Amino acid sequence: MRANIVAKEETFKNHKEEVDNITGWVNRHRKEINEMSVDMRLVLKRLDRLEKKVWEQKDTIDTLEGIIENQQTWMTRIRSCHCNEGANDS
16 A cells, blocks of 8 residues: 555656646747737837838829829820910911
8 A cells, every 4th residue: 555655656656747848838838929019019100100100101192193184184284285386487
């Protein structure tokens, strides 16, 4: 009976050591995961800022395209007036 108790105590110690090893592994990886979470949050913030800048650039491009279209319209009108003036001179 004494041998049975000693064997169970030894088994318990082995299992406790395994549990402690697993707990340590989990804790080490938890720290890495937490660090990655912080890094990911920083990356997401950076992406949000970049996305905002992209939308601002798109708005600027849209505005410039509108200005160019307006200038082209005026250039067409000016050319048309000059052509009409030349036709009237003949």
